[in-house]
Amino acid sequence: MWDYTDKVKDYFYNPKNSGVLEDANGVGDVGAISCGDALRLMIKVDEPTQMITDARFQTFGCGSAIASSSALTELIIGKTIDEAMELTNQDIADFLGGLPPEKMHCSVMGYEALHAAVANFRGEVWVDDHEEGALICKCFGIDEAMIERTIRGNALTSVEEITNYTKAGGGCSTCAESLEDVLERVNAEMVTEGDLAAEAAFDRQAYIRPVKKGIVNNAAEPGKAPLTTLQKIKLIEETIELIRPSLQRDGGDCELVDVDGNRVMVKLTGACVGCHLSGATIEGVQARLVEAVGVPLVVIPVTQYH
Amino acid sequence: MTPVYLDNNATTRTDPEVVQAMLPYFTEQFGNASSMHAFGAEVGSALATARKQLQTLLGAAFDHEIVYMSSGTEADNSAILSALETQTGRDEIITSAVEHPAVLSMVAHLEKTRGITAHIIGVDSRGRLDMEAYAKALGPKTAIVSIMWANNETGTIFPVERLAQLAHEAGALFHTDAVQAVGKIPINLAESEIDMLSLSGHKLHGPKGIGALYVRKGVRFRPLVRGGHQERGRRAGTENAPGIIGLGKAAELALAHMDDEQTRVAGLRDRLEKGLLQRIGNSFVTGDPDNRLPNTANVAFEYIEGEAILLLMNRDGVAASSGSACTSGSLEPSHVLRAMNVPYTAAHGAIRFSFSRENSDADVDRVLEAMPPIIEKLREMSPFWRERDVRTSEFKPTYA
Numbered sequence: 001m002w003d004y005t006d007k008v009k010d011y012f013y014n015p016k017n018s019g020v021l022e023d024a025n026g027v028g029d030v031g032a033i034s035c036g037d038a039l040r041l042m043i044k045v046d047e048p049t050q051m052i053t054d055a056r057f058q059t060f061g062c063g064s065a066i067a068s069s070s071a072l073t074e075l076i077i078g079k080t081i082d083e084a085m086e087l088t089n090q091d092i093a094d095f096l097g098g099l100p101p102e103k104m105h106c107s108v109m110g111y112e113a114l115h116a117a118v119a120n121f122r123g124e125v126w127v128d129d130h131e132e133g134a135l136i137c138k139c140f141g142i143d144e145a146m147i148e149r150t151i152r153g154n155a156l157t158s159v160e161e162i163t164n165y166t167k168a169g170g171g172c173s174t175c176a177e178s179l180e181d182v183l184e185r186v187n188a189e190m191v192t193e194g195d196l197a198a199e200a201a202f203d204r205q206a207y208i209r210p211v212k213k214g215i216v217n218n219a220a221e222p223g224k225a226p227l228t229t230l231q232k233i234k235l236i237e238e239t240i241e242l243i244r245p246s247l248q249r250d251g252g253d254c255e256l257v258d259v260d261g262n263r264v265m266v267k268l269t270g271a272c273v274g275c276h277l278s279g280a281t282i283e284g285v286q287a288r289l290v291e292a293v294g295v296p297l298v299v300i301p302v303t304q305y306h
Numbered sequence: 307m308t309p310v311y312l313d314n315n316a317t318t319r320t321d322p323e324v325v326q327a328m329l330p331y332f333t334e335q336f337g338n339a340s341s342m343h344a345f346g347a348e349v350g351s352a353l354a355t356a357r358k359q360l361q362t363l364l365g366a367a368f369d370h371e372i373v374y375m376s377s378g379t380e381a382d383n384s385a386i387l388s389a390l391e392t393q394t395g396r397d398e399i400i401t402s403a404v405e406h407p408a409v410l411s412m413v414a415h416l417e418k419t420r421g422i423t424a425h426i427i428g429v430d431s432r433g434r435l436d437m438e439a440y441a442k443a444l445g446p447k448t449a450i451v452s453i454m455w456a457n458n459e460t461g462t463i464f465p466v467e468r469l470a471q472l473a474h475e476a477g478a479l480f481h482t483d484a485v486q487a488v489g490k491i492p493i494n495l496a497e498s499e500i501d502m503l504s505l506s507g508h509k510l511h512g513p514k515g516i517g518a519l520y521v522r523k524g525v526r527f528r529p530l531v532r533g534g535h536q537e538r539g540r541r542a543g544t545e546n547a548p549g550i551i552g553l554g555k556a557a558e559l560a561l562a563h564m565d566d567e568q569t570r571v572a573g574l575r576d577r578l579e580k581g582l583l584q585r586i587g588n589s590f591v592t593g594d595p596d597n598r599l600p601n602t603a604n605v606a607f608e609y610i611e612g613e614a615i616l617l618l619m620n621r622d623g624v625a626a627s628s629g630s631a632c633t634s635g636s637l638e639p640s641h642v643l644r645a646m647n648v649p650y651t652a653a654h655g656a657i658r659f660s661f662s663r664e665n666s667d668a669d670v671d672r673v674l675e676a677m678p679p680i681i682e683k684l685r686e687m688s689p690f691w692r693e694r695d696v697r698t699s700e701f702k703p704t705y706a
Binding site: 019167 | 428609610611612614617618621637639650651654686687688689690
C-alpha cells in the first residue's frame with residue numbers, strides 16, 4: 001500500500017468541492033482516461049474583483065489524484081486569480097502533508113488544470129505547443145514546455161523525478177534520450193541563472209540509463225533475408241489497410257503518409273482528430289506494425305502532408 | 307467486523323493444520339536431513355512423506371520428479387535457464403504476452419544478454435492464446451516453450467496439455483508456470499506431456515518461501531543453484547524442512563478440498579460476478595468465462611480507477627486487487643489486460659476478486675452490498691461519467 005498521509009486519506013475519503021459547478025466561467029481539462037488520470041477543474045470568478053469565489057472538480061484517478069484535486073480547490077477558493085497563479089504544485093503537495101514521490105504527478109496535474117482553467121476564463125488558449133517535435137512523451141502526451149515548467153518549478157535533477165512528476169518516460173520509455181536532453185539543457189540554464197547549484201545539476205556523463213524491456217522481435221525468422229525497403233513499405237501499407245476498418249467503426253480513419261527509415265508517418269482523420277484517445281490509437285497502430293514487419297518502428301502522427 | 311479476504315491469487319492464509327504440521331520442525335526436529343545421526347533421520351522421513359503428498363496432488367509418476375526451491379519465481383527461472391543449456395543448438399524461447407514477470411523478465415533479460423530470440427504469443431480479447439501464431443513460432447530452433455497453466459489476473463486456463471504435444475512435435479521442451487493452477491484444478495502430470503511445471507506453496511494455503519519445480523523423469527536438467535547434493539544435485543542448499551513439510555500438508559488439504567473448490571467456491575465466484583453485473587452498469591467480466599479457474603473473477607468498472615476503488619473497499623473491510631497502473635507503482639495498466647485489448651476506459655478500473663475455500667456466502671453478500679455505493683461515489687467524481695449517459699467526447703483536454 002502507498003504511504004499516504006492522513007490528510008491525503010481524509011481528502012480522498014471525504015473530498016471537498018467535488019462535482020459539477022453549474023455557473024463556472026473557467027474550465028480546465030487535463031490528462032486523459034488512457035493515461036490513467038484526468039482532471040476537470042471548474043472555477044467561478046467574480047469579474048470586478050477577479051476573486052475565485054467557488055471551485056469544483058471532477059477527477060478520474062487514484063486516491064492521491066482525487067485528494068490533490070480537492071486540495072487544489074480548497075487552496076484557490078477566496079484567492080484572486082493573480083494570487084492563485086502564484087501557487088505551485090509543491091503547495092498542493094504540502095497542503096496534503098506530502099505525497100509519495102511516485103505520486104507527485106498528481107499535484108502537477110492540479111497545477112496544470114488551474115492554469116488551463118484560468119486561461120479558459122481569460123479567453124486565452126492555454127499554451128499547447130504540440131507542433132511537431134514538441135511532444136516528447138507520446139505514451140502520456142507530455143510536451144517539452146510542460147516538462148521544462150515542472151523541472152524549473154520543482155528543481156528536478158533526474159529523469160526518474162521527471163517521470164514521477166509528469167509521467168513522461170513512464171510508458172514505452174523510448175523518449176528517455178529526449179528527456180535527458182531537456183533535463184541537461186534546463187538544468188544548465190538554471191545553473192547560469194543561479195537557481196541551481198552546479199554540482200546538483202544533471203550530469204549526463206555519469207548517468208546510466210536504466211535498461212527497459214526492448215521491442216520483441218516477433219516476426220523475424222531465422223535464415224530469412226531482411227526485408228527490402230519496398231517490401232517493408234508494402235507490408236506497412238497492407239497492415240494499415242487491415243487496421244482501418246476498426247478505426248472506421250468508431251468514425252475515424254488512418255492513412256499512411258510516408259516512411260523514412262524506421263519512422264512511419266500517418267495521418268489520423270475523422271473522429272480521431274482531437275480525440276484524447278488518439279495517443280492510444282497511435283500506440284496500437286505501432287504495436288500492430290512492429291508485429292507485422294518484425295523490426296522496431298516508430299509511428300508518428302502528422303497533421304499535413306509534407 | 308472481520309474483513310473479507312478476496313485476494314487469494316496474491317497469497318493465501320496458511321492453513322492452521324499446515325502450521326501445526328510445520329512447528330515441530332523448527333524446534334524438536336531441527337536436524338539436517340543430510341546428517342548421519344538420529345536428528346537428521348527423522349527429518350528425512352518427514353520430507354519423504356511430504357514429497358509423496360505433493361506428488362499425489364500433481365499426479366506425477368515419481369516422487370523424485372519434484373525439486374524443491376524457494377519460490378515459484380525460482381522454479382520459472384531455473385526451468386528456462388536449464389532448457390537453454392541442455393537443448394544444444396536451439397536458442398529460441400516461446401512464451402505468451404500474459405505471463406508472470408518471473409518468466410517475461412527472465413526472457414527479456416536473456417534476449418539482451420545472450421542474444422536468444424523470443425516469440426511472445428498474443429492472446430485474444432478473452433485472454434485465449436493465439437494457437438495459429440503458436441504453431442507458426444515453433445520450429446527447429448525452439449529450445450523451450452513456457453506458457454502458464456492459468457493466468458493470475460483473469461483466471462483464464464491455457465490448453466497446456468495440447469501445447470506440450472505441439473512443442474514436442476517440434477522437439478522443444480515444454481514448461482508451464484502452474485503457480486495459480488496447482489491446488490485449484492485437478493492436475494495429472496503422468497498423463498500429460500508436460501516436461502516441467504512450477505508451483506508455489508503460499509498460493510495453496512501453504513507457507514511462503516517454498517516452491518517446487520516438477521522435472522519429468524528423463525528430462526535433462528542443469529541446476530541454477532549449485533553447491534550441494536540436495537534434491538539429487540538439482541538444487542543445492544539445506545532443505546527448508548518446515549517449508550517442504552508445510553507444502554506437503556497443504557497439498558494433501560488441497561486435494562481433499564478439490565471438489566469443494568470446483569463446486570462451492572466456483573458458485574460463490576459466479577454469484578458475486580452475476581450480482582455485481584446486475585447491480586452496477588457499465589461493468590463487464592474479463593477473461594474466458596468458459597475456461598477459467600473456479601476461484602477468480604476479474605470485473606472491469608468503466609470510467610473509474612482501480613486504486614481509488616481498492617482504497618474505498620479496504621475502508622469497508624474488503625480486500626481485493628487491481629491491474630490498474632496506480633496500485634503497482636508503474637504508470638501503465640496491467641500487461642495482461644493490455645494484451646487482451648481491454649479498452650482504456652475499463653482497464654484502469656479492473657478489480658480482481660480471488661476466492662479460496664475459506665470464503666463463505668456471507669462474504670459474497672458483504673461485497674455485493676459494499677460495491678455499488680463505492681462505484682457510484684467514484685463515478686460521480688469522474689469527469690467521464692454523466693448520469694449514466696457517458697459522453698467522453700465532451701472531455702476536451704488541452705493536452706492529452
